[in-house]
Amino acid sequence: xxxxxxxxxxxxxxxxxxxxxxxxxxxxxxxxxxxxxxxxxxxxxxxxxxxxxxxxxxxxxxxxxxxxxxxxxxxxxxxxxxxxxxxxxxxxxxxxxxxxxxxxxxxxxxxxxxxxxxxxxxxxxxxxxxxxxxxxxxxxxxxxxxxxxxxxxxxxxxxxxxxxxxxxxxxxxxxxxxxxxxxxxxxxxxxxxxxxxxxxxxxxxxxxxxxxxxxxxxxxxxxxxxxxxxxxxxxxxxxxxxxxxxxxxxxxxxxxxxxxxxxxxxxxxxxxxxxxxxxxxxxxxxxxxxxxxxxxxxxxxxxxxxxxxxxxxxxxxxxxxxxxxxxxxxxxxxxxxxxxxxxxxxxxxxxxxxxxxxxxxxxxxxx
Amino acid sequence: xxxxxxxxxxxxxxxxxxxxxxxxxxxxxxxxxxxxxxxxxxxxxxxxxxxxxxxxxxxxxxxxxxxxxxxxxxxxxxxxxxxxxxxxxxxxxxxxxxxxxxxxxxxxxxxxxxxxxxxxxxxxxxxxxxxxxxxxxxxxxxxxxxxxxxxxxxxxxxxxxxxxxxxxxxxxxxxxxxxxxxxxxxxxxxxxxxxxxxxxxxxxxxxxxxxxxxxxxxxxxxxxxxxxxxxxxxxxxxxxxxxxxxxxxxxxxxxxxxxxxxxxxxxxxxxxxxxxxxxxxxxxxxxxxxxxx
Numbered sequence: 169x170x171x172x173x174x175x176x177x178x179x180x181x182x183x184x185x186x187x188x189x190x191x192x193x194x195x196x197x198x199x200x201x202x203x204x205x206x207x208x209x210x211x212x213x214x215x216x217x218x219x220x221x222x223x224x225x226x227x228x229x230x231x232x233x234x235x236x237x238x239x240x241x242x243x244x245x246x247x248x249x250x251x252x253x254x255x256x257x258x259x260x261x262x263x264x265x266x267x268x269x270x271x272x273x274x275x276x277x278x279x280x281x282x283x284x285x286x287x288x289x290x291x292x293x294x295x296x297x298x299x300x301x302x303x304x305x306x307x308x309x310x311x312x313x314x315x316x317x318x319x320x321x322x323x324x325x326x327x328x329x330x331x332x333x334x335x336x337x338x339x340x341x342x343x344x345x346x347x348x349x350x351x352x353x354x355x356x357x358x359x360x361x362x363x364x365x366x367x368x369x370x371x372x373x374x375x376x377x378x379x380x381x382x383x384x385x386x387x388x389x390x391x392x393x394x395x396x397x398x399x400x401x402x403x404x405x406x407x408x409x410x411x412x413x414x415x416x417x418x419x420x421x422x423x424x425x426x427x428x429x430x431x432x433x434x435x436x437x438x439x440x441x442x443x444x445x446x447x448x449x450x451x452x453x454x455x456x457x458x459x460x461x462x463x464x465x466x467x468x469x470x471x472x473x474x475x476x477x478x479x480x481x482x483x484x485x486x487x488x489x490x491x492x493x494x495x496x497x498x499x500x501x502x503x504x505x506x507x508x509x510x511x512x513x514x515x516x517x518x519x520x521x522x523x524x525x526x527x528x529x530x531x532x533x534x535x
Numbered sequence: 536x537x538x539x540x541x542x543x544x545x546x547x548x549x550x551x552x553x554x555x556x557x558x559x560x561x562x563x564x565x566x567x568x569x570x571x572x573x574x575x576x577x578x579x580x581x582x583x584x585x586x587x588x589x590x591x592x593x594x595x596x597x598x599x600x601x602x603x604x605x606x607x608x609x610x611x612x613x614x615x616x617x618x619x620x621x622x623x624x625x626x627x628x629x630x631x632x633x634x635x636x637x638x639x640x641x642x643x644x645x646x647x648x649x650x651x652x653x654x655x656x657x658x659x660x661x662x663x664x665x666x667x668x669x670x671x672x673x674x675x676x677x678x679x680x681x682x683x684x685x686x687x688x689x690x691x692x693x694x695x696x697x698x699x700x701x702x703x704x705x706x707x708x709x710x711x712x713x714x715x716x717x718x719x720x721x722x723x724x725x726x727x728x729x730x731x732x733x734x735x736x737x738x739x740x741x742x743x744x745x746x747x748x749x750x751x752x753x754x755x756x757x758x759x760x761x762x763x764x765x766x767x768x769x770x771x772x773x774x775x776x777x778x779x780x781x782x783x784x785x786x787x788x789x790x791x792x793x794x795x796x797x798x799x800x801x802x803x804x805x806x807x808x809x810x811x812x813x814x815x816x817x818x819x820x821x822x823x824x825x826x827x828x
Binding site for chain 1: 571667
């Protein structure tokens, strides 16, 4: 009996441990920056946000974000030396999805695991940043760039990088990230220069415009993003031109505001895809939007409602997609976040697989 | 002023949250395009592809896979403004250009290696093979078994492209086999070539086929008993005899195959398009392939 009890206990412990480590991709949290009215660089090594956290970012994840603050200091783990820093994000899934065809799917999966490395050379302003996805499957490089920071706070980056474009929401399937291609699955090779003032940041960038592939022509992608912080809200805008054979122009407006426990985020994108209509070679104009309300119920527990809209061709009627999500994010203690979510995606009836309901449990290990 | 701006900011957020509905799809085809843009399919069926029995079922040909998988599912990310990984699958022509014999992000694999599904990154991706990272489609339910089987079979059959698509006619795959002929120190070499489009084999003659062997860094033509046999509209086999005498245990024999020498004549597809032998995207050019035994 004792043996059976112990076996069951071991099983439950193992199952609980696995479940704890199982989750869908947990999304980057620009709402935290908006909630605290901070720039991304306040918490992240990469001034544009996402990836490796800096000293303050780690402290925030240990002390301020979770329900129960940590008594240990992960800086000792992350900072191998004064100039060499490591970090990670490990995301795992448990999900159930059902579409309008009646087909359902349930799965556990390692969504993605990244290892970050930053080498900051002393007294030079020079650093090397690496963002390597190590799971699932073989290693895939997401970012690898050299950055030089001027004394003024301005910086220049060169290498493989995520281009600065709107809200850095990590959910690559969000319409504003999917339609624009500006997501964490799609870095590009290029150069970025940023003017960084107290409350204003302006980024200029040039890249191949071919995503992860090498340049296939002599043309580049050009863009500029500007963002300004007011007292408890901010606004930003991006304009981008991918000067390829079939030119693509992208524009967005985004922003956010905080009202006590409530934080709002929004972004609207307008795209012009030249000669993209395969029928008559006319331009296709698209519109995508996201609106999100976060309510911090209590420390460590955030409730999020998101609404998304995508019109894949503004000249065609009744072809729009929508997506609504409700997510509860619980950070019981430092370095682990659990998420429970429900998402409903609606498309035209002719696309039953794009009309689906998704229920998911997520966990996100970070330091 | 700021107190005025904040509610003004909140208002559009709330409006976006509640104001929009998905389209009802009226007047649109299965791709979400106006019915007027639906291409007219001419009968009889494309001779390169198996006849389509049920348009609602996925067949092992690119037209069907494009219609049922690439366009409605994959192109939401691999299409549009900045296709993920630079891989545009929004149209059949783009799929051909971005998949077949194109290097994947993993240097060990082509995105589609004609004839070799388990060596094709696309197949590994949609089956969740650990060598290929996150399973596709990303964040969605896996493809149906029917769709996966169709893609696997399409690759196995040589990743043939429809003849009605204007794309360069190219050699998709070369397969080499050899066996020793014991009685006279000879070896029989068989070279199977698969083309991406149906070939007019009346434009292929023995003179078009030049197989040479590297001897002291010089190419020496082999002229003995070179024959060829057409297998189907996309494939033919070259058979030749070569001496096995030079073979040593420490050194492989090196050969070179050339086709489509424009000084002789050019091979064309059944639609009259010249073979793009050197894969430069322009019709014509010598196809040259080195191999060793």
